[in-house]
Amino acid sequence: MPFDNTGHRSDQEQKHIVSSENADAGSEHDEPVWDVVVVGAGPAGASAAYAAAVAGRQVLLVEKAELPRYKTCGGGIIGPSRDALPPGFELPLRDRVHAVTFSLNGKLARTRRSKRMLFGLLNRPEFDASLVEHAQKAGAVLRTGVTVSRVEQHGPAVPDRRTVAVVLADGETVLARAVVGADGSASRIGAHVGVKLDQVDLGLEAEIPVPPPVAEDWAGRVLIDWGPLPGSYGWVFPKGDTLTVGVISARGEGAATKRYLEDFIARLGLAGFEPSVSSGHLTRCRSDDSPLSRGRVLVCGDAAGLLEPWTREGISFALRSGRLAGEWAVRISEAHDAVDARRQALNYAFAIKAGLGVEMGVGRRMLAIFERRPGLLHAAITGLRPAWNAFADIARGSTSLAGLVRNHPLARRALDVLDRRQAAPVVSEESVPEPAAASEAGAKE
Numbered sequence: 001m002p003f004d005n006t007g008h009r010s011d012q013e014q015k016h017i018v019s020s021e022n023a024d025a026g027s028e029h030d031e032p033v034w035d036v037v038v039v040g041a042g043p044a045g046a047s048a049a050y051a052a053a054v055a056g057r058q059v060l061l062v063e064k065a066e067l068p069r070y071k072t073c074g075g076g077i078i079g080p081s082r083d084a085l086p087p088g089f090e091l092p093l094r095d096r097v098h099a100v101t102f103s104l105n106g107k108l109a110r111t112r113r114s115k116r117m118l119f120g121l122l123n124r125p126e127f128d129a130s131l132v133e134h135a136q137k138a139g140a141v142l143r144t145g146v147t148v149s150r151v152e153q154h155g156p157a158v159p160d161r162r163t164v165a166v167v168l169a170d171g172e173t174v175l176a177r178a179v180v181g182a183d184g185s186a187s188r189i190g191a192h193v194g195v196k197l198d199q200v201d202l203g204l205e206a207e208i209p210v211p212p213p214v215a216e217d218w219a220g221r222v223l224i225d226w227g228p229l230p231g232s233y234g235w236v237f238p239k240g241d242t243l244t245v246g247v248i249s250a251r252g253e254g255a256a257t258k259r260y261l262e263d264f265i266a267r268l269g270l271a272g273f274e275p276s277v278s279s280g281h282l283t284r285c286r287s288d289d290s291p292l293s294r295g296r297v298l299v300c301g302d303a304a305g306l307l308e309p310w311t312r313e314g315i316s317f318a319l320r321s322g323r324l325a326g327e328w329a330v331r332i333s334e335a336h337d338a339v340d341a342r343r344q345a346l347n348y349a350f351a352i353k354a355g356l357g358v359e360m361g362v363g364r365r366m367l368a369i370f371e372r373r374p375g376l377l378h379a380a381i382t383g384l385r386p387a388w389n390a391f392a393d394i395a396r397g398s399t400s401l402a403g404l405v406r407n408h409p410l411a412r413r414a415l416d417v418l419d420r421r422q423a424a425p426v427v428s429e430e431s432v433p434e435p436a437a438a439s440e441a442g443a444k445e
């Protein structure tokens, strides 16, 4: 094999990365190609690389950062994420959530508790690096500190019609039979595919180290605050000696979003602690008709705009779409011609739309209601046991928002009614009735 275990060709002067096992002797350039090149080593990319490598293919995973790398993220990991992990993967959980305090812009705080774990909390650098190690163990080759500039499917860098040229920032070209774009929300591969977005949000976060008494107060409990800006919310996710405190809101309200985070931190009595990291990141949701492929290139995770529109939960979307992209990239890599490649790419798009696409559709409806009537959702989730149970089931992964609406006529009717109501004039939040069943201590399941 012409690579060392970092994927670097032993002859550093060589500008083309090749895999001898897959040599395509007939090509004009006479250069072998990787079966699958994956761009970006977050959960989507690591998942795709794992799926293609475990199928026995030659896989190169290219990441612009050095690992482990920081990623602005709450690190909340819900049931569907656990189900999408490689076999034997142990989640590096920093905390297990058994209680949720909900508040409405700092008011009407109520805590709901559950004997069974609701969801887990992890540090992204640790989690992502561990996923990449799994992909490597399955046979994927990793190159870090390497930025992909673009992909080309035609032109002088492309030896034949079954090959894609992946052009790196230093001009080096990597050849592949199929490419998976998993390069996050500012995706270059997404731009190549023509991903269309209909929702862009700005998330701001602070990692706040806290002394033991404060950490103990938060252990096993998260806070979710429905925010002052339409569609916004804030969270406190405890991870041992550090609290991840963040807010998210529609892009275009940068100053107000920053103020929300500052007020939120101050209100919680955490303003006196110096954050170890303060950062911001955009999240993007695809429009319903957005493409998921172009030629031999697929996109997944944030690069494809696959994200739950209401909660902006993206790890499970990244893991699930990454795995599908890896599996279908294998088939595209074996496609003899453009028609065959197209057929496989359409199968990938169909699988995404039938699963994550449906979930996104329900999430959009939930967001539309939440934007107009956060008080109504707050009242329901803190005051109505079925609403809380639904939240708990979704967090644990025993159902999804879409599954709930599909299988429970009552949930479907409630969403229809709320859909209709959200088109009606808004009442002031003060007129939202106090939920009778809720108590400050919270009802246990």
Ligand SMILES: Cc1cc2nc3c(=O)[nH]c(=O)nc-3n(C[C@H](O)[C@H](O)[C@H](O)COP(=O)(O)OP(=O)(O)OC[C@H]3O[C@@H](n4cnc5c(N)ncnc54)[C@H](O)[C@@H]3O)c2cc1C
Pocket (backbone or CB within 6 Å): 039, 040, 041, 042, 043, 044, 045, 062, 063, 064, 065, 069, 071, 072, 073, 074, 075, 076, 077, 146, 147, 148, 149, 182, 183, 184, 185, 187, 188, 202, 203, 204, 205, 246, 247, 248, 280, 281, 282, 283, 300, 301, 302, 303, 307, 312, 313, 314, 315, 316, 318
């Ligand atoms: C503030 C905030 C909080 C969030 N909290 C949660 C949460 O609690 N739970 C949850 O499920 N989701 C959360 N999300 C969403 C979640 O972080 C993302 O959906 C998830 O990281 C998507 O994974 P990904 O693999 O698609 O992309 P990423 O994790 O962004 O990975 C993309 C990778 O590609 C690399 N890359 C980028 N460009 C290139 C290039 N040109 N060449 C090579 N490599 C490249 C990047 O360095 C990166 O490592 C949050 C998002 C934000 C903004």
